Structures are given as structure tokens and as C-alpha cells.
Amino acid sequence: MTEAALIPYAPFTAKQADYIAACRDSWLNVAEGGKRAGKNIINLIAYAMCLEVHPDKLHLVAGVSLAAAKMNAIDSNGFGLQWLFAGRCREGEYKNRDALYIQTKTGEKVVIIAGGGKANDAARIKGNSYGTVYITEVNECHQSFVQEAIDRTVASSKRQLFFDLNPKPPAHWFYRDFLDFQDKEKKADRNPGYNYAHFTVFDNLSISDEQLHMVLATYDKDSLWYKADIKGMRTAATGRIYTGYTVKDVIINRVDIQDERFIEFSIGIDIGGTDATVATLTGFTARYGKVVLLDGYYHKQGKSTGYTHDRYAEEIVDKIEEWGNTYPAFFACAHIFAESADKLFRQALLNELQRRKIFITVIPSYKKEGIVDRIRLTSILINQGRYKVVSHLKEWQEALENATWDEKKRIEGEWVRTDDGSYPVDCLDSSEYSVQPFKKRLGV
Numbered sequence: 001m002t003e004a005a006l007i008p009y010a011p012f013t014a015k016q017a018d019y020i021a022a023c024r025d026s027w028l029n030v031a032e033g034g035k036r037a038g039k040n041i042i043n044l045i046a047y048a049m050c051l052e053v054h055p056d057k058l059h060l061v062a063g064v065s066l067a068a069a070k071m072n073a074i075d076s077n078g079f080g081l082q083w084l085f086a087g088r089c090r091e092g093e094y095k096n097r098d099a100l101y102i103q104t105k106t107g108e109k110v111v112i113i114a115g116g117g118k119a120n121d122a123a124r125i126k127g128n129s130y131g132t133v134y135i136t137e138v139n140e141c142h143q144s145f146v147q148e149a150i151d152r153t154v155a156s157s158k159r160q161l162f163f164d165l166n167p168k169p170p171a172h173w174f175y176r177d178f179l180d181f182q183d184k185e186k187k188a189d190r191n192p193g194y195n196y197a198h199f200t201v202f203d204n205l206s207i208s209d210e211q212l213h214m215v216l217a218t219y220d221k222d223s224l225w226y227k228a229d230i231k232g233m234r235t236a237a238t239g240r241i242y243t244g245y246t247v248k249d250v251i252i253n254r255v256d257i258q259d260e261r262f263i264e265f266s267i268g269i270d271i272g273g274t275d276a277t278v279a280t281l282t283g284f285t286a287r288y289g290k291v292v293l294l295d296g297y298y299h300k301q302g303k304s305t306g307y308t309h310d311r312y313a314e315e316i317v318d319k320i321e322e323w324g325n326t327y328p329a330f331f332a333c334a335h336i337f338a339e340s341a342d343k344l345f346r347q348a349l350l351n352e353l354q355r356r357k358i359f360i361t362v363i364p365s366y367k368k369e370g371i372v373d374r375i376r377l378t379s380i381l382i383n384q385g386r387y388k389v390v391s392h393l394k395e396w397q398e399a400l401e402n403a404t405w406d407e408k409k410r411i412e413g414e415w416v417r418t419d420d421g422s423y424p425v426d427c428l429d430s431s432e433y434s435v436q437p438f439k440k441r442l443g444v
Contacts, residue, residue, distance in 0.1 A: 010206035012042075019197040020046040023162070026195035028182060031164045033199035034232035036207070039164040040072055040136055041079045042199070047134045047162045048084040051111070052104045055157040056131025058094075059111045060149060064140040066098060066115040072136040074100060074113065081111065097124070116145035129155045134162040139174040146174070167234040169402040169422045175234070176421065200232045222248050224401055239404040241375060241417065244383040251397060252388045257292060260285055265323070265330055268365065268433030269316065269338040270426045271345050276300045277307070278430035279316045280396070281323055288441045291381055293389045293396055293431055295323065298424070309348035317352045320360070331358070337433045340364035365433040372415050374432040380444050381435075399427040 012020070016038070023029045023046035031039040051059065061081070063069035074080045074091075081100055082089055088103040098113040114125055116135065122144045133149045135141060153159045168174065185191035201207065207215075219226045223246065227233040262283035269279045279297040284290070297319045301307065307315075324330045338346045350362045381387035389396055402423035409416040419425050435442075 010204070013203050013205060015197060015203060016042050016199070019195065020049070022195040023047070023050060023160075025193070027159050027161065027193040028191075029160070029162045029195045030179065030182075031197055031199060032167060032232065033203075034201055035166060035229045036201045036204060037199035037232065038204045038206070039199050040076060043134065043136075043162050043164045044073065044076060044079055044081065044084065047132070048081060050132060050160055050162075051081075051102065051109055053106055054104075054109070054131050054160070055106060057108065057110055058128055058130055059109060060114065060125060060128075060130045060133045060152070061100075061111050062114045062116045062125075062133070062135045062141065062145070062149060064115065064117040064137055066113065069113050069115060069136065070098075073134060116141035116149070118142055119144050121145045122148040125149060125152060128152060131156045131158065132160040132162070136164050137166065138163040139165045139168050139172055143173050143177070146178075150178075167228055167232055169404075170234045170398065172234075172422050173420075198232060201230060220246075222246050235401055239407060239418075240401075241403040241405060242379055242382055242400050244379065245400050247397075249385060250382060250387060250389055250400070251391050252292075253391050257294075257388075257390070260292070262292075262327065262329070263288075263333065264438070265327065265334040266434040266438065267320070267334065267336045268430045268435070269336065269345075269349070270365075270430040270433065271312070271339040271342045272301060272306075272426055275421070276395075276424060276426040277312055278395075278424075278426045279319060280427065280431040280434050281319075282431065282434040283327075284438060284441075288438065288443070290386045290388060291435055291442070293393055295319070295390065296393055296396060296427070296430070298395050298427065300424075309342075309345045310352070312345065313348040313352040316349065317356060317358065320353075320358065321356070324358075331360070334360050335437070336360050336362045337365045337437060338362055339433075340367055363437075366436050369436075371417060371432075374436050375417065377436060377439055377442075377444055378428075378432060381442070386442075393427075395424040396427045396431065399424045403428060 019031065020042060029046065031043050033039055061069055061073045063072055074082050085102045090101050092099055092101055094110050094112060100111040100113060102109045102111060115121055117140065119142050121142060125148060130152045133153055135146065135149060138146060150161060153161060182191055182194050186194045201212065219230060224235050228235050263286055264284045266282045267279055271277050277299050280293055281295045283292045283294050297316055338349060346362050353360060378387065404418045406416040406418045417425065
């Protein structure tokens with residue numbers, strides 16, 4: 001008996017077994033979740049079972065790089081395809097591409113191995129039609145590569161896609177342009193061949209309860225790191241800007257401020273083109289001790305759903321009237337700082353205010369010090385425990401949690417906030433417009 005035969009393997013959980021069984025007849029199989037959850041191994045076992053009986057010869061396995069594809073899918077610590085098909089597979093090349101040749105029940109299969117982290121990687125998989133595609137860490141790959149891989153299975157005799165991924169921010173392109181639509185169709189009972197499961201380290205029976213308890217004791221359960229890597233939630237945990245932000249330190253309920261006296265109010269307005277238009281109401285407590293994001297207006301538009309300047313002015317002034325009725329001293333000490341680049345909107349807003357006999361000056365947003373200075377101010381206030389957000393402002397919370405530095409720009413020596421639609425960055429711009437003019441009074 002070999003040494004490998006003596007190794008005790010952990011059994012599957014019911015959820016893992018159900019996912020693998022469903023893969024047989026599903027066109028799309030997605031295993032998402034936290035780290036060390038067994039997603040890769042579960043998918044590989046399911047994928048190997050499908051390869052065994054698939055009628056087509058040519059298939060594709062990919063990762064963010066060629067090395068990652070080989071490490072995670074071909075080897076995978078003894079659970080990769082070369083081990084699952086041990087004794088009946090060999091590594092080689094197919095038309096100058098790395099490949100794994102596998103002898104199966106339905107004939108020889110050629111599995112092309114590729115890296116997909118760069119835009120031009122898509123060109124390397126063109127010219128072929130693939131029966132199946134398995135991409136590990138799919139949301140780390142370039143969008144053009146993933147889309148090309150998906151398109152290359154259209155002519156398959158039995159189209160099957162396998163993806164595993166660790167979570168990204170909720171508006172990451174893979175969710176926005178692909179998975180969200182699949183979820184929507186499945187809820188409407190129009191996507192029966194979509195097999196999705198979410199796994200965490202708690203599903204990994206190869207880790208004992210004692211070991212798991214000891215490891216988890218080393219994490220802050222309120223940190224975004226824990227939420228992303230352990231609980232597998234879609235949030236940013238690396239490259240984050242506001243590293244001092246935690247829900248317990250920043251998010252408050254209305255009851256927490258019911259006795260608070262605000263000495264000044266400020267409204268910051270960011271006008272979106274095809275993005276969101278946002279107005280943020282900020283209150284400053286006595287002696288400018290705290291900054292509290294009290295309420296807001298948020299409208300996500302697109303090319304066909306954007307409002308006119310007059311429509312936005314009407315809706316935002318509706319909110320201003322509501323705020324005036326909520327806070328007794330509001331109209332006596334309120335300021336409005338609106339997008340400096342949009343003079344037409346500022347005029348529309350001023351006209352609407354005058355029409356309703358609301359006499360608040362509309363001032364162009366202050367941008368002289370640049371966005372990095374605005375970010376720095378917010379970060380300092382958060383770290384000092386002076387920056388609070390009322391709990392119903394979900395988009396603002398999402399923005400603070402998921403704001404990241406643009407990695408490519410950072411490598412080039414620039415500090416630029418990521419602005420790719422992966423989180424509601426307009427909420428940050430709007431709230432910063434309302435706070436920045438009070439920097440000196442805040443003593444920062």
C-alpha cells in the first residue's frame with residue numbers, strides 16, 4: 001500500500017456534494033467565498049468528472065498567469081488534474097500552447113493551459129472552440145480574456161463553464177457585467193443551468209474545530225479583512241484607503257445623535273454624467289468636535305436614465321426642505337457646496353432655491369488642494385474617532401469600505417483613488433465637498 005493511500009481525507013459536506021452533483025448538468029458553475037474554503041478542489045473534482053464524459057476534444061484551463069493556472073488547476077497540492085487523472089495524462093504542447101493530454105472514457109482530451117491576467121492574453125486563446133472552460137480566480141483575470149473564453153464555448157457540444165473566485169467589491173466588473181445578470185435570471189426561473197455556491201473555511205472539514213477556533217481568535221471579527229477573507233463577503237480588504245474605518249467606530253444610529261446639537265450644516269453635491277448624482281448633508285457638533293454624515297440624496301443614472309439639471313435641482317431642494325423641517329436651526333446655518341465644474345447645475349439649483357424662498361448661497365466646491373488632501377482630511381477624522389455616518393446611508397458606507405488606491409498609478413508614484421465603478425465613489429466626492437471647507441475649524 002502506498003503512503004498516499006494511508007492519508008486520511010476529509011469528507012465532503014452536504015453543500016459541497018450537492019454543488020459537485022449539480023455541475024454535471026449545469027452550463028455555469030461558480031464557487032465563490034473565503035480563503036481556505038476548498039473552492040478550487042471542489043471545482044476541480046467536478047470539472048474532472050465532466051471532462052471524463054465530455055464529447056469534445058479541446059478544452060481550456062486558465063488563471064491570472066500561466067504559472068497560476070498550472071499551480072492551482074494542474075497541480076493544486078496533489079488534487080489537480082494531473083493527479084486526478086494520474087496514469088492517463090501527460091503534459092505537452094498543442095499548437096505551441098502548454099497543454100495537458102488526458103485519456104478519458106470518451107477519448108483523448110486536450111486541455112490548453114493559459115494565463116489571462118493581461119488584455120492581450122485574449123489573443124492567445126482565439127482560433128479555437130472549447131468544449132469547457134475552467135478559470136481559477138476568475139475575477140483576477142482581465143475582463144477581455146474572460147469574455148473571450150466564455151465566447152469560445154458557444155459552439156460546444158455541451159457548453160460548461162467552471163469558475164472559482166475570492167470575493168471582490170460588489171461593483172467589480174465580473175459581478176456588474178456577468179454574474180449579477182445570471183443571478184437575476186436565476187431568481188426569475190430563467191437560468192436553470194446556473195449552479196452557484198458560496199463556501200467559507202467553516203465548510204472545510206480538513207481543518208479541525210480546535211484548529212479553526214485557534215486561528216479565528218487571531219482575527220478582528222469587525223475588520224473588513226475578516227469579512228472578505230474568512231466570511232467571503234464582497235468587500236475590499238487590500239489597497240484600502242480608509243484603513244481606520246470600521247463599522248463599530250464609524251457607523252451610528254439616529255438615536256445616538258438625538259441629543260446632539262449641531263452648530264453648522266453643510267451640503268456637498270456631486271453631479272454625475274453617466275454616474276451617480278449625490279448630495280450629502282453633514283452636521284458639525286459643538287466646537288467642531290465631530291463630523292456627522294446625517295442624510296443624503298443618491299441617484300444612479302445611465303445614458304438613458306439621467307435627469308436634467310432642473311429635475312435634479314427640484315429633487316435635491318425637496319431634500320433640503322425636509323432637512324429644514326428636521327433640524328430647527330438648519331436654514332440659519334446651512335451652506336451648499338456644489339460641483340465646481342458644472343455651472344449650469346449650480347444655476348438651476350439657485351433658481352429652484354429662490355423659487356421656494358430658501359436663501360442659502362450655492363458655492364462652487366473647493367478643489368484647490370486636490371483630492372489627496374480631501375482624502376487625508378477624511379482619514380484623519382476617522383482615525384481620531386470624529387467621523388460618523390448614520391446607519392441608513394448604505395452607499396456612503398460601501399464607498400468608505402471599498403475605496404482603494406489605483407495600484408497602477410501607485411506603482412508610477414501617483415496617489416489616485418480607484419474610479420472604475422466598482423464602488424459608489426461619488427458619495428465620497430459629495431461628502432468631501434461638504435467637509436473640506438471647514439478644515440481649519442476642525443483643527444486638522
